[in-house]
Amino acid sequence: MIAEIINIGTELLLGYTIDTNSAYISQRLSSIGIDVFFRTTVGDNKERLLSVLGIAGGRSDIIITNGGLGPTVDDITFKTISEFTHKRLKFYKEVLEDIDTHFKNRAIKMPLCNKRQAYVPEGSLIMKNDAGTAPGIILETNKKLLIALPGPSFEMGPMVDNLVIPYLKKRFALKNIIKSKTIKITGLPESKVNEKIKDLLELKPPVTVGIYAHPQQVDLRITVKARDEKFADREILKIERTIRKRLKGFIFGADSDTLEEVAGNLLIKNRKTISVAESCTGGLLSNRITNIPGSSEYFKMGIVAYSNEAKINRLSVPKALIKRHGAVSKEVAVSMAKNVRAEVNTDIGVGITGIAGPKGATKTKPVGLVYIALSAPDKTIYRKFNFTGDRLTIRQRSANAALDLIRKFLMKL
Amino acid sequence: MIAEIINIGTELLLGYTIDTNSAYISQRLSSIGIDVFFRTTVGDNKERLLSVLGIAGGRSDIIITNGGLGPTVDDITFKTISEFTHKRLKFYKEVLEDIDTHFKNRAIKMPLCNKRQAYVPEGSLIMKNDAGTAPGIILETNKKLLIALPGPSFEMGPMVDNLVIPYLKKRFALKNIIKSKTIKITGLPESKVNEKIKDLLELKPPVTVGIYAHPQQVDLRITVKARDEKFADREILKIERTIRKRLKGFIFGADSDTLEEVAGNLLIKNRKTISVAESCTGGLLSNRITNIPGSSEYFKMGIVAYSNEAKINRLSVPKALIKRHGAVSKEVAVSMAKNVRAEVNTDIGVGITGIAGPKGATKTKPVGLVYIALSAPDKTIYRKFNFTGDRLTIRQRSANAALDLIRKFLMKL
Numbered sequence: 001m002i003a004e005i006i007n008i009g010t011e012l013l014l015g016y017t018i019d020t021n022s023a024y025i026s027q028r029l030s031s032i033g034i035d036v037f038f039r040t041t042v043g044d045n046k047e048r049l050l051s052v053l054g055i056a057g058g059r060s061d062i063i064i065t066n067g068g069l070g071p072t073v074d075d076i077t078f079k080t081i082s083e084f085t086h087k088r089l090k091f092y093k094e095v096l097e098d099i100d101t102h103f104k105n106r107a108i109k110m111p112l113c114n115k116r117q118a119y120v121p122e123g124s125l126i127m128k129n130d131a132g133t134a135p136g137i138i139l140e141t142n143k144k145l146l147i148a149l150p151g152p153s154f155e156m157g158p159m160v161d162n163l164v165i166p167y168l169k170k171r172f173a174l175k176n177i178i179k180s181k182t183i184k185i186t187g188l189p190e191s192k193v194n195e196k197i198k199d200l201l202e203l204k205p206p207v208t209v210g211i212y213a214h215p216q217q218v219d220l221r222i223t224v225k226a227r228d229e230k231f232a233d234r235e236i237l238k239i240e241r242t243i244r245k246r247l248k249g250f251i252f253g254a255d256s257d258t259l260e261e262v263a264g265n266l267l268i269k270n271r272k273t274i275s276v277a278e279s280c281t282g283g284l285l286s287n288r289i290t291n292i293p294g295s296s297e298y299f300k301m302g303i304v305a306y307s308n309e310a311k312i313n314r315l316s317v318p319k320a321l322i323k324r325h326g327a328v329s330k331e332v333a334v335s336m337a338k339n340v341r342a343e344v345n346t347d348i349g350v351g352i353t354g355i356a357g358p359k360g361a362t363k364t365k366p367v368g369l370v371y372i373a374l375s376a377p378d379k380t381i382y383r384k385f386n387f388t389g390d391r392l393t394i395r396q397r398s399a400n401a402a403l404d405l406i407r408k409f410l411m412k413l
Numbered sequence: 414m415i416a417e418i419i420n421i422g423t424e425l426l427l428g429y430t431i432d433t434n435s436a437y438i439s440q441r442l443s444s445i446g447i448d449v450f451f452r453t454t455v456g457d458n459k460e461r462l463l464s465v466l467g468i469a470g471g472r473s474d475i476i477i478t479n480g481g482l483g484p485t486v487d488d489i490t491f492k493t494i495s496e497f498t499h500k501r502l503k504f505y506k507e508v509l510e511d512i513d514t515h516f517k518n519r520a521i522k523m524p525l526c527n528k529r530q531a532y533v534p535e536g537s538l539i540m541k542n543d544a545g546t547a548p549g550i551i552l553e554t555n556k557k558l559l560i561a562l563p564g565p566s567f568e569m570g571p572m573v574d575n576l577v578i579p580y581l582k583k584r585f586a587l588k589n590i591i592k593s594k595t596i597k598i599t600g601l602p603e604s605k606v607n608e609k610i611k612d613l614l615e616l617k618p619p620v621t622v623g624i625y626a627h628p629q630q631v632d633l634r635i636t637v638k639a640r641d642e643k644f645a646d647r648e649i650l651k652i653e654r655t656i657r658k659r660l661k662g663f664i665f666g667a668d669s670d671t672l673e674e675v676a677g678n679l680l681i682k683n684r685k686t687i688s689v690a691e692s693c694t695g696g697l698l699s700n701r702i703t704n705i706p707g708s709s710e711y712f713k714m715g716i717v718a719y720s721n722e723a724k725i726n727r728l729s730v731p732k733a734l735i736k737r738h739g740a741v742s743k744e745v746a747v748s749m750a751k752n753v754r755a756e757v758n759t760d761i762g763v764g765i766t767g768i769a770g771p772k773g774a775t776k777t778k779p780v781g782l783v784y785i786a787l788s789a790p791d792k793t794i795y796r797k798f799n800f801t802g803d804r805l806t807i808r809q810r811s812a813n814a815a816l817d818l819i820r821k822f823l824m825k826l
Contacts, residue, residue: 013449015436016625016634022454023428036426037461041435041452048450055468212429221429282703283696286717290695293771293804301723304699304715306708310757314714344723358706391706 001034001172004060006052008068008077009151010043021066021156025149028160032169033176033225034062044068049080057084057144062168067151069134071113077148078137082121085141089119095126099133127163131155138167145171179232180223181254183243186216186404188250193218196246200239207235209243215393216400217252217259249413252404259403260288266410267298267348274406275301275344277315277336279327280354280370282306284399301344305336315339326365328353330382333371337382341375348409349375350402354385356394370398374405381409414447414585417473419465421481421490422564423456434479434569438562441573445582446589446638447475457487459496466497470557475581480564482547484526490561491550495534498554502532508539512546540576544568551580558584592645593636594667596656599629599817601663606631609659613652620648622656628806629813630665630672662826665817672816673701679823680711680761687819688714688757690728690749692740693767693783695719697812714757718749728752739778741766743795746784750795754788761822762788763815767798769807783811787818794822 005025011017019041026036038060042052049068056063068077082089096118103110117134120126127136134150136159147164149156168174185193190213194201197220200209206225211218222239226232244251253262267274276285286302289295303314308327311317317335325331333351341349354370361367366386373382383405387397407413418438424430432454439449451473455465462481469476481490495502509531516523530547533539540549547563549572560577562569581587598606603626607614610633613622619638624631635652639645657664666675680687689698699715702708716727721740724730730748738744746764754762767783774780779799786795796818800810820826 011623011625013439013452014443015439016623018431018433018436020431023431026426026428030427037456037458038465039426039454043450045450051472052451059464210424210429212424278696281700282708282712283691283699283715283717286696287694287700290717290719291805291808295695296719299695299717300720301727302696302715302717302719304696304703304712304717306703306715307713310714314757344727392704395704 001062001174002060003029003034003036003062003064004056005036005039006049006056006063006065007039007041008044008049008065009041010045010074012067013041013043021149021151021153024153024157025064025066025160028165029168030178032165032174033178034168034172034174044074044076046076046080046083049076050084053080053084057142060144062145062147064147064149064164066149066156069117069136069148069150071111071116071133075116078119078121081137081139081146081148085121085139085146087121087123087139087141090122092118092120092126095120095135098128098135102129102133125167127159129155130158136163138164175227176225177227177229177232178223178225179229179236180221181236181240183220183222183240183247183251184253184255184257185218185220185247185250186252186259186400188218188247190218193220193247193250197243200242203239207239209239215389216397249408249411252407258292259400259407261292263403263406263410264289264292264295264298266407270410272347272410273298273300274348274350275299275303275340275346276350276352276402277303277305277340278352279305279311279336280356281352281395281398281402282356284395285350285352285402288399288403300346301340303340311336315343326362328355328365328369328371330371330373330384333373334375334380334382337373337375338380347376348406350406351375352398352402354387354394354398356391356398358391368394370394370401372398372402372405374409376409381405414475414587415473416442416447416449416475416477417469418449418452419462419469419476419478420452420454421457421462421478422454423458423487425454425480426456434562434564434566437566437570438477438479438573441578442581443591444593445578445587446591447581447587457481457489459489459493462489462493463497466493470497470555473557475558475560477560477562477577479562479569482530482549482561482563484524484529484546488529491532491534494550494552494559494561498534498552498559500534500536500552500554503535505531505533505539508533508548511541511548515546538580540572542568543571549576551577588640589638590640590642590645591636591638592642592649593634594649594653596633596635596653596660596664597666597668597670598631598633598660598663599665599672599813601631601660603631606633606660606663610656613655616652620652622652628802629810662821662824665820671705672813672820674705676816676819676823677702677705677708677711679820683823685760685823686711686713687761687763688712688716688753688759689763689765689815690716690718690753691765692718692724692749693769694765694808694811694815695769697808698763698765698815701812701816713759714753716753724749729756739775741768741778741782741784743784743786743797746786747788747793747795750786750788751793760789761819763819764788765811765815767800767807767811769804769811771804781807783807783814785811785815785818787822789822794818 124137132155139146336351357367368387537550545568749764770780781800
């Protein structure tokens with residue numbers, strides 16, 4: 001079963017909107033064993049959309065359009081599908097009632113133009129939009145299946161999950177499932193990860209492993225195509241064990257885990273509180289820690305001591321220490337970590353000082369040099385990094401390394 | 414002149430990587446008057462890429478491929494272009510030398526597999542890659558122009574700007590230029606902006622205005638298609654003046670301006686220093702301010718007073734004040750702003766307190782309720798907001814509103 005996605009929208013084509021919907025749709029289809037081989041983006045233009053539909057019809061079994069279902073004259077998807085399939089647009093009273101209700105719930109009078117959205121290609125299965133006005137449709141025609149979805153992600157997402165996926169599973173009696181699990185690694189470059197699991201990357205279906213590098217982490221995705229869930233789970237577990245044996249402490253989580261979430265859970269589990277003193281990261285570490293709901297349980301305070309005065313006056317970093325070693329030094333990082341811990345009275349204190357650039361480098365201290373220290377009652381540790389990348393990347397990498405230091409400390413790695 | 418983009422990569426197709434390159438390429442092409450009508454994404458599969466190249470060749474003048482130029486067997490772009498154009502792959506010594514130099518500069522021995530990248534379709538104009546190993550190519554054939562670009566954005570971007578755009582301008586003697594300017598608005602919802610400039614949105618080419626809503630801002634893009642720069646500039650200025658007259662204080666900048674940059678420049682211009690005390694934003698405001706290089710000139714310190722203890726002990730917010738009004742109140746926001754200003758000894762102090770959710774709401778204080786205060790020697794102001802969205806959106810909207818409050822204060826708006 002081959003599916004194809006057609007994105008409709010001039011703003012997508014011109015690059016003013018970044019397409020994230022296709023990724024979502026592709027992943028959901030993949031989970032039920034439907035492959036997406038092509039994806040086309042086309043503007044709000046009837047002739048060009050017609051030609052794209054024609055091409056898709058010639059090579060795919062399922063055509064999924066996304067966008068162009070709004071109430072304005074620019075929105076041409078239903079009209080074009082109607083021409084493509086020779087099914088006339090028909091007025092559906094119940095669709096108009098749904099749209100009207102949507103406005104009534106928000107105490108707004110329905111604009112006249114929204115009536116347009118109630119004209120739907122005849123014979124369609126209409127999918128109610130719980131988050132907006134545009135209905136979606138599923139239309140069976142000429143052995144091809146046409147599905148039209150609204151453009152906004154928060155309308156498209158639930159419609160795919162609640163209506164499209166169940167429909168496709170039933171319609172094609174899909175027995176094959178594709179399960180995957182992503183193992184997340186940080187603190188080791190892609191080339192090193194690659195070296196350690198090279199043989200796994202060469203595995204062939206039904207079990208495969210893919211490697212995906214990001215600026216701050218490397219993902220290994222295990223994918224299994226199977227007839228039953230148990231087989232898939234067993235195969236995934238087998239590979240996961242091998243990966244965990246070879247990469248041990250560098251693995252911080254799986255699937256949707258984030259490093260801040262993992263570190264936060266470890267703090268809760270160990271009943272530890274934390275405070276941080278940041279210089280070059282400028283609040284990013286505090287921000288990532290507090291992105292997690294419930295972080296107030298362990299995060300007590302963050303100090304962004306950007307200037308030397310702030311380090312001296314607010315964090316009691318000795319002036320002489322800065323003079324002797326420089327503000328970017330392991331000594332200052334350690335002092336920041338120790339002092340923020342003592343001042344805020346938490347179990348753990350973290351200090352970060354570094355040069356995020358583009359300016360600030362000296363002969364001996366290049367852009368990207370970052371010291372991160374962690375202070376606890378029984379020990380203090382520090383790490384030196386030479387990060388590459390621009391200002392924002394260096395800041396992100398620094399915050400990431402600090403979170404990983406917290407994780408490793410709490411896991412006694 | 415019609416161009417078409419072909420993205421090559423299974424990870425793009427499956428949705429593990431979000432495509433941002435196409436947006437970049439489309440915008441750069443548009444600036445020299447070349448329209449992109451279609452964009453196709455296809456996996457690392459020779460047959461399917463061949464068929465997509467065939468379709469593109471039938472409807473577009475310029476075909477731009479992106480990705481699939483790496484050193485592994487998965488990278489099939491040159492091989493497929495070679496088949497498509499009947500130009501054999503030829504070994505280019507100078508390309509191999511460039512690749513070798515790339516590794517030497519990083520003190521790494523060139524892996525053998527990279528030699529593959531030096532085999533290029535014969536007759537190509539080779540584009541040197543300053544940020545990676547994969548060369549790009551421009552290949553003239555059958556009245557079609559084929560351009561192949563590497564996938565990583567930091568390799569693709571400079572190649573487009575420095576080599577592809579100049580080549581296309583010269584090759585097609587492009588006289589028409591498209592100039593655009595984006596006016597950036599914050600603090601006013603899309604519907605209100607729409608109301609105020611409705612007539613401008615209906616303008617027809619060569620001068621058009623588009624409206625683009627983001628969670629924290631609304632962009633108005635003025636676009637002019639013209640034969641000469643002067644005409645375009647004059648028309649843009651005319652429209653810009655009208656927009657500025659109607660939306661005055663809500664406009665914070667243009668084009669690539671960010672609110673943190675605008676606020677930072679105002680602080681420099683007015684020779685003011687700033688410190689911030691954050692609760693619900695958890696360091697995001699400090700982080701956005703210090704994202705700007707040179708922000709150490711005005712940003713002295715940030716305190717993330719996440720817990721009540723931190724507010725009381727570190728920011729001297731009176732315990733009784735929190736008890737009487739609650740931690741999320743205008744009184745506490747004002748106290749945070751005043752006290753951080755006094756303690757750090759800056760010209761301006763900012764305080765933020767609110768409920769980012771998902772928990773923490775009470776009967777009278779819903780998720781999204783945020784108070785932001787600004788304290789200066791001669792006056793203190795505060796604002797109350799009821800933001801919608803999830804935790805991260807509320808945090809972002811709060812930081813944005815704080816930056817806008819700083820901007821408006823310094824502009825005496």
